[in-house]
Amino acid sequence: MRSLILSAGLLALAGSAQARDAAECEALHNTALQGGFVSSARVVEASESLPAYCEVRATALPAISIEVRLPMENWNGKYYQAGCGGFCGILGRADAAAGWVNAMKPGLERGYATATSDSGHHALSVVDAGWADANPHAERDWGWRSIGETHRVAQAMIERFYGGGSEQAIFQGCSTGGRMAHVAALRYPDMFDGIISGAPAMDYPGLVATASSWLVQSNTDADGNTILKPGKDKLIGDAVMAQCDGLDGAEDGLISDPRQCPADLAALQCDGTQAEDTCLTPDELGVIAKWRQGPVNKAGEQLYPGGIPAGSEPFWWLWLTGKDENSGGLIPAFATGFGRYMAFDDDPGENWTPLDFDFDRDPDRMSFAYANYNGDNPDISAFREAGGKMIVWHGWADAIVPPLKTVDWYEKAAETAGGEDALKEDVALFMIPGLDHCGLLPGPGGVSQNSLDPMTPLEAWLNDGVRPESIAVSQ
Template sequence: MLKKFILLLTGLVGSAIAQPPIPNFAPGSCGELARSGYFALPGAPTSISRTRVVPDNADQPEHCAVRGLIAPQIGFEMLLPISAWNGRYLQVGCGGYCGQELIPNGQARQALARGYAVAYTNGGHVSGGRGGNGAADAFWGEDPSLRTDFGWRSEHVMSAAAKAIIDSFYGRKPQRSYYQGCSNGGRQALQEAQRFPTDFDGVIAGSPAAIQAPLNGEYEVWNARANRSENGSPILTAAELPFLHRAVMEQCDAVDGLRDGQITDPRACHFQPEVLLCPSGANPEAKPGSCLTRAQLDVVNKLYGGPRDESGRLLYPGYQAFGSELGWLGWVVPFGGGAAPATTITSGIANGYLKFLAFETTPPADFTYLDWRFDAAGFDRLRPMGETYNATNPDLAPFSARGGKLILYAGWADPAIPPFGTVAYYQAVADAAGSFPAAQKFARLFMVPGMYHCSGGIGPDQFDLLTPLENWVERGMAPDMIIASQTAGKAASGGFSDPTAGGNSGKVIRTRPLYPYPQQARYRGHGDINDATNFEPVIVPGLIDGRIDWLGQDLFAAPGK
């Protein structure tokens, strides 16, 4: 029944895009747009609940803020510049399991300031934020239609509705349409490029939760369980993370030829955590963070090793990267001390997925992520619903054929979504295209040393990808280098402060170039190591192949192949 429902929706939405009826009224009138009220788009009936004029200020132009609903319950907001529209449309993805209050994020605000018409959705549902989970709340997932909307439909029908509303408001359709998202928004971005190649001219997918069923049903569950003692308290605490991180950096920072406080590519690091085991007779409780107990070391090895079945096979193409340790706080290691229970972002995401999203029939009410078995049978149980959520098709030929361009990016120190999975997916895209040069004609991946999940971390994490995407789509100028910057005063992530800030908070203290994978930046050997001009692109022979041997390798095969 679910597959029939999805096919029906696909057909309806396809007709929606082919022939959207457009209300006629004076362009640019917020009030008239509100009075139009309803767009009878086949397969995506859209109503406008309210509009309001937002005056210009230092950060944004005067614009019409539009609230509305696409059936059955896809809430959305659009921001339409009244006199400063640049003719472009940007749709922005949502994070976690979505469902939160419609508030423009940084990507939406920045695009609006540049004159873009902007839209974003709640992913097709309203989240209750049960138990303080916020975007990790998946209670709504017991409704099959809402799963489909979250999986892929919400962003597709938003594209159709937004273009109809833009046409009504301005009297013309957008000249170019773009999509930008990170985390779950990155997954949504890839769904658009893979399933609906004509929706957008250019797509930016950051730290994508693309391999979602294994990510949330195996990897997040593994991490949450790894650091949980029998009574629910954390085994590894915040006190050990700086100590562990220093040890990793001491061994691996200079592997790339430059000691600069970050790791260019953690795959070149071969750290052995066993050297941190407390010596016999030591009392780590007297001096937390001076060594690791056997139990703590076991946790660390599980996190670095990744989720595995009874035969040792990886259940997800990734694991915690060397250099990501400070970022574990909040994700894998709870804030505060060692009191039970060990509630983290990871445990919330894991529990929500297995209880409400993972299976066509939800488990009994008392089932939790603690009941999950890490085996091949369990992995296969995640496959059917994974067809709704996963964005793993590497064959982007239809997207490329109509001129579409894709920019992928991820942080090498991401503690939430391992960077290795993103690299493995891009490797599959290159394999499907025939080679890296062939793939780079329409898709480029930029890996960011030291960056955590979407932003933050111990290295440069601030960069503009929308301008390079515009130049690629509209002028044929493929991005050969992106400049990333780091400012003093930003948190190193996970609540740890930046010791380099001093009185220079907000000042740019480092710039670095990001090159298309498999290239990486290497110091030329002279000049300021904090200046991007003193680096050049190189390819390290042993760090080209992004393939990972894991149980779901077939998910990277194009449908029908």
């Protein structure tokens, strides 16, 4: 896809077999970058599954912090870039955890040169959006520019360290990283040969402003109190599973497609004789009905595809209800920060809450966000024409990025491509029963991100022309 000077490509491949020493790594500190600078370069010794690598920290102006990891030996001649989660802001956060989602680990352990960024700002947590207050430059960096700048800086380090550029490039991300994956296909169609997009939050104004505000408002009474409190998620989930588990012909603790699950919770309604924790009040049933429906305006028009899927109840504590006052319930936090500082053309500031969102007027007040954040345009023809391959995966039990948006995008992409058969030449979609958002929490049977390996089938697709049939970890 990307044009390389032949001699440079051959030099890079020849150099990939040569071991580098600490002096060559440390010398990268003196690399002159246009529109940026290198702040440090050091050798990190091999550990567990990772080889020794040269860790380079750099900044692309104005404030995109980037980390590049270059194998000290046995570089495979290729490049792997990872996205980030939430509002980002913490460089290399994913690589500090055990998982592979949004981490450089899957590439580095296979011999790729790898990189990631904080998307252009420093934050105290991934729900901290204060950096965006009246700061359109930072919002552009978060929205799309950090993707290209990370690639640019990483390629400069690769060429300096190995003597030539990479011959292939892959992008991997989930949630916001999945949004970045779609943005990469749209804005940088020639940059990546392969893209892995997980649970893509590809429409932030529609999801984090509109749909998330709907969830908060639906669960707040007239006095501002929470209606459905922590503790009833198992009661609800057990009832849903009892009705829908066997609809696919197998009672395995999984709902294969929540669209086929017409769970009726009326039997759980309190009649005045049960203990409070064994039944649901009419108001609590009303909350669940609105969550299942998803956001609508006064005219009844759906503002975001679908709502909270059946089968996601085991994960509600983390995303929706919390376990107690000090844990979980992250959706209100995301909606609050986004609405205050990132969503609207004019930031309303720290006094705004999701209860202030107007479903008739506010969707039209986010033009900058739509233009700079979103990756839900189904026309990825430029990426496909450049020879790119994309794997998209999403859990059917995702309660924070409802999966029907991904299904909707795929159906529209197929229509734009001239039919699903044409789209399948370059895009493979995997919808995974029982899987939480990005597979962060283990679901029924232990299904999680550790059950998945999209990297191996993507490599086979790129290198051998074998279209993926599964992204499950090979047994």
